[in-house]
Amino acid sequence: MGQTPRLFVISGPSGAGKGTLLARVRKRHPNLGLAVSATTREPRPGEVDGVSYHFLDEEEFSRRVRAGEFLEWANVHGHRYGTLKGDVDALLASGTSVILEIDVQGALNVLRLMPDAVLIFIEPPSLEELERRLRQRGTEDEGQLRLRLRNARSELELADKYDERIVNDDVDAASDRLLQIIRSYEG
Ligand SMILES: Nc1nc2c(ncn2[C@@H]2O[C@H](COP(=O)(O)OP(=O)(O)O)[C@@H](O)[C@H]2O)c(=O)[nH]1
Numbered sequence: 001m002g003q004t005p006r007l008f009v010i011s012g013p014s015g016a017g018k019g020t021l022l023a024r025v026r027k028r029h030p031n032l033g034l035a036v037s038a039t040t041r042e043p044r045p046g047e048v049d050g051v052s053y054h055f056l057d058e059e060e061f062s063r064r065v066r067a068g069e070f071l072e073w074a075n076v077h078g079h080r081y082g083t084l085k086g087d088v089d090a091l092l093a094s095g096t097s098v099i100l101e102i103d104v105q106g107a108l109n110v111l112r113l114m115p116d117a118v119l120i121f122i123e124p125p126s127l128e129e130l131e132r133r134l135r136q137r138g139t140e141d142e143g144q145l146r147l148r149l150r151n152a153r154s155e156l157e158l159a160d161k162y163d164e165r166i167v168n169d170d171v172d173a174a175s176d177r178l179l180q181i182i183r184s185y186e187g
């Protein structure tokens, strides 16, 4: 309806609130296509294969890498994650904007391949609050939690490479801002 479909890439440290903000924004903008990534990590309770992620074993992930099925893939927090080219192409061809929720390495790779992509970084208000949120989510064991907090520092250093940054302090304000940014690029 007069809008230009765009490719949006959302990144941010584990626990910053990417999933929370995307779920809220998609309710208010149902035309946004979310590409489902593939991963070798184990599903969390409640995650559905093919909806949250395509959960693949190492062998199947490697087979798809060799078959050239990934637009990009990266090692993140000790597991492999990748964007399936076919999914992104199909969504873009259907004329809707597409969102990829991927890590900083993936985002910069996508930008090289698709220079019109809009990169949006979600920041936590502080590292202390990030830890509190990750602990409260309760989906990671202590080792994974420590690894994710360690990686958060280097991820935050790349935030200035993004077109837009949102501090997810108040969840309503942050989701309003994310929707506003998306609408502004769609024109
Ligand atoms: N490069 C890349 N990163 C991904 C992809 N899918 C997810 N990620 C990233 O992998 C990281 C871990 O994701 P996940 O295990 O779901 O944990 P969460 O960030 O705590 O929700 C996050 O930074 C995701 O954005 C992908 O297809 N490619």
Ligand SMILES: Nc1ncnc2c1ncn2[C@@H]1O[C@H](COP(=O)(O)OP(=O)(O)O)[C@@H](O)[C@H]1O
Binding pocket: 012, 013, 014, 015, 016, 017, 018, 019, 020, 021, 133, 134, 136, 137, 168, 169, 170, 171, 172, 174
């Ligand atoms: N603005 C916020 N204030 C307080 N808690 C939040 C906020 N945004 C998200 N959370 C909570 O923090 C945890 C991590 O959020 P999540 O969306 O899973 O992060 P990510 O997808 O970036 O790893 C979840 O338990 C979520 O409910």
